Amino acid sequence: xxxxxxxxxxxxxxxxxxxxxxxxxxxxxxxxxxxxxxxxxxxxxxxxxxxxxxxxxxxxxxxxxxxxxxxxxxxxxxxxxxxxxxxxxxxxxxxxxxxxxxxxxxxxxxxxxxxxxxxxxxxxxxxxxxxxxxxxxxxxxxxxxxxxxxxxxxxxxxxxxxxxxxxxxxxxxxxxxxxxxxxxxxxxxxxxxxxxxxxxxxxxxxxxxxxxxxxxxxxxxxxxxxxxxxxxxxxxxxxxxxxxxxxxxxxxxxxxxxxxxxxxxxxxxxxxxxxxxxxxxxxxxxxxxxxxxxxxxxxxxxxxxxxxxxxxxxxxxxxxxxxxxxxxxxxxxxxxxxxxxxxxxxxxxxxxxxxxxxxxxxxxxxxxxxxxxxxxxxxxxxxxxxxxxxxxxxxxxxxxxxxxxxxxxxxxxxxx
Amino acid sequence: xxxxxxxxxxxxxxxxxxxxxxxxxxxxxxxxxxxxxxxxxxxxxxxxxxxxxxxxxxxxxxxxxxxxxxxxxxxxxxxxxxxxxxxxxxxxxxxxxxxxxxxxxxxxxxxxxxxxxxxxxxxxxxxxxxxxxxxxxxxxxxxxxxxxxxxxxxxxxxxxxxxxxxxxxxxxxxxxxxxxxxxxxxxxxxxxxxxxx
Ligand SMILES: [Cu+2]
Numbered sequence: 070x071x072x073x074x075x076x077x078x079x080x081x082x083x084x085x086x087x088x089x090x091x092x093x094x095x096x097x098x099x100x101x102x103x104x105x106x107x108x109x110x111x112x113x114x115x116x117x118x119x120x121x122x123x124x125x126x127x128x129x130x131x132x133x134x135x136x137x138x139x140x141x142x143x144x145x146x147x148x149x150x151x152x153x154x155x156x157x158x159x160x161x162x163x164x165x166x167x168x169x170x171x172x173x174x175x176x177x178x179x180x181x182x183x184x185x186x187x188x189x190x191x192x193x194x195x196x197x198x199x200x201x202x203x204x205x206x207x208x209x210x211x212x213x214x215x216x217x218x219x220x221x222x223x224x225x226x227x228x229x230x231x232x233x234x235x236x237x238x239x240x241x242x243x244x245x246x247x248x249x250x251x252x253x254x255x256x257x258x259x260x261x262x263x264x265x266x267x268x269x270x271x272x273x274x275x276x277x278x279x280x281x282x283x284x285x286x287x288x289x290x291x292x293x294x295x296x297x298x299x300x301x302x303x304x305x306x307x308x309x310x311x312x313x314x315x316x317x318x319x320x321x322x323x324x325x326x327x328x329x330x331x332x333x334x335x336x337x338x339x340x341x342x343x344x345x346x347x348x349x350x351x352x353x354x355x356x357x358x359x360x361x362x363x364x365x366x367x368x369x370x371x372x373x374x375x376x377x378x379x380x381x382x383x384x385x386x387x388x389x390x391x392x393x394x395x396x397x398x399x400x401x402x403x404x405x406x407x408x409x410x411x412x413x414x415x416x417x418x419x420x421x422x423x424x425x426x427x428x429x430x431x432x433x434x435x436x437x438x439x440x441x442x443x444x445x446x447x448x449x450x451x452x453x454x455x456x457x458x459x460x461x462x463x464x465x466x467x468x469x470x471x472x473x474x475x476x477x478x479x480x481x482x483x484x485x
Numbered sequence: 486x487x488x489x490x491x492x493x494x495x496x497x498x499x500x501x502x503x504x505x506x507x508x509x510x511x512x513x514x515x516x517x518x519x520x521x522x523x524x525x526x527x528x529x530x531x532x533x534x535x536x537x538x539x540x541x542x543x544x545x546x547x548x549x550x551x552x553x554x555x556x557x558x559x560x561x562x563x564x565x566x567x568x569x570x571x572x573x574x575x576x577x578x579x580x581x582x583x584x585x586x587x588x589x590x591x592x593x594x595x596x597x598x599x600x601x602x603x604x605x606x607x608x609x610x611x612x613x614x615x616x617x618x619x620x621x622x623x624x625x626x627x628x629x630x631x632x633x634x635x636x637x638x639x640x641x642x643x644x645x646x647x648x649x650x651x652x653x654x655x656x657x658x659x660x661x662x663x664x665x666x667x668x669x670x671x672x673x674x675x676x677x678x679x680x681x682x
Contacts, residue, residue, distance in 0.1 A: 359538060359545060359559075359561075360538060360559040360561050360604045360606070361602070361604065362561070362563065362600065362602040408567045409567055412600065413570075413599065415599065415600045437600045437602070438600050438601060438602065439534075439563035439564050439565075439600060439601030439602040440601070442534060442536065442561075442563040442602070443534065443563055443564075443565055443601075447547075450545050451545070481544075481545045483538070483540040483559070
């Protein structure tokens with residue numbers, strides 16, 4: 070009775086879990102807004118394939134750009150001391166051939182500093198045909214996967230044609246890692262399985278439960294194990310240990326150079342930013358005008374640079390709001406950049422006059438777009454942490470870019 | 486010491502709770518990704534997201550199929566399909582009359598919404614059943630959808646109820662959940678007794 074209940078409960082829990090995973094299917098929009106606004110800001114992201122472009126199985130693509138780890142990291146998740154550069158795809162549709170953070174190979178995890186930026190590069194090789202959404206992604210300990218902007222890539226061809234060839238450090242060429250030494254794998258699995266089955270059969274062939282139970286109850290359990298049993302067990306122990314030593318020897322003979330799996334963390338330094346502090350930004354007031362889908366920020370900007378500057382871009386949660394009155398900002402937007410992540414004409418700054426060197430000016434910034442709702446960012450207002458974070462891109466009169474963080478509390482409003 | 490049965494029930498309840506927490510986390514804003522959200526409808530092949538706000542009644546809550554008061558209402562439409570931002574759109578809000586037919590209630594003239602969002606503010610709203618039609622002026626060969634899908638102007642149906650009446654209900658009527666909770670408590674107690682014996 071109890072067992073039936075337990076099974077029923079397990080099945081029920083499973084059904085519920087399946088429902089939840091179905092909902093998670095394409096998860097980037099389900100993540101809490103504060104996780105998307107106050108953790109990673111990806112910019113200058115480039116793909117070697119166009120959005121909606123096509124690759125054949127075995128063809129490679131590169132994703133690269135810069136990622137900024139927000140200095141006001143959310144308190145509910147761990148600091149990014151253990152992070153892993155990865156990709157967000159629906160399953161193993163690509164293989165990750167190489168990944169670098171500031172040119173350091175990211176085979177292992179690493180730790181990063183908040184408030185700093187890093188250059189990333191990931192090289193992928195197409196594996197499974199289909200239309201896939203591909204993002205750069207960081208797995209952050211205790212926060213999970215934090216994805217960057219994604220593009221759609223179509224992979225054409227036949228999955229069976231996929232080969233992953235490598236050349237080892239010793240100069241040996243492996244045609245395809247997917248099938249490399251599989252015969253050996255099968256052989257050794259078969260050997261161990263055979264030993265296990267023999268051992269099981271040895272015991273199963275005799276009366277199993279009731280008789281043995283009765284003997285144990287009678288206190289005669291020692292009669293259950295015969296002398297032959299003991300002899301066999303001893304032989305097997307010796308045999309298995311011998312087999313292990315032999316197998317180890319054979320392996321060492323065949324693969325002379327091996328390295329242990331690396332458990333340490335890779336060390337990487339942030340990109341140096343000599344312009345830090347040149348543009349100082351202070352959040353004065355921030356509101357989300359719900360019916361208008363507008364984030365409205367009052368901010369005080371101080372220009373410590375020696376040239377006049379203008380606000381050209383506001384970016385948060387992978388959405389880019391471009392100020393069309395600043396040519397350098399418009400030029401920085403690649404026309405192939407995914408449309409749904411760019412608010413083309415809706416960053417409104419009340420005062421377009423350049424901010425002069427040494428000047429402090431209060432700006433009224435209005436970032437309006439349906440994306441706040443479509444990307445599920447308006448649920449920000451129902452979060453226990455109603456704060457926002459974003460990057461502001463300023464451009465000086467020579468078109469040089471300065472990046473500043475902005476953050477603060479944000480309140481809902483119905484009044485424009 | 487808790488008896489075994491009680492312990493078992495505690496564990497069960499925790500199990501179910503854990504799973505629920507996991508799910509509600511996802512269901513929090515009325516649906517999953519916007520693509521399969523209940524508040525999304527299609528018109529001429531394009532997806533549009535519907536939200537209604539009643540600031541004085543339910544503050545920032547996003548309402549869609551059921552709107553619970555007659556107070557000031559703001560309907561917001563968000564375009565899920567990017568292509569809609571470039572097309573002129575007009576709205577017709579129709580209300581069901583006594584003869585079951587829908588008659589025009591409010592109109593919004595044709596306009597382009599580059600930010601992909603539009604709002605329809607109303608000082609108050611009447612009780613009843615509504616349909617919001619979205620007409621899209623498509624440019625020739627703009628959108629690659631089968632011809633028949635093209636022509637169908639979709640609508641979003643929602644009902645308006647008078648939430649103020651609910652507020653007037655007696656305390657007992659509003660607190661029926663208390664009785665269910667009590668019944669559940671008694672049930673658990675009886676089951677525990679049964680298992681103990
Ligand atoms: Cu995606």
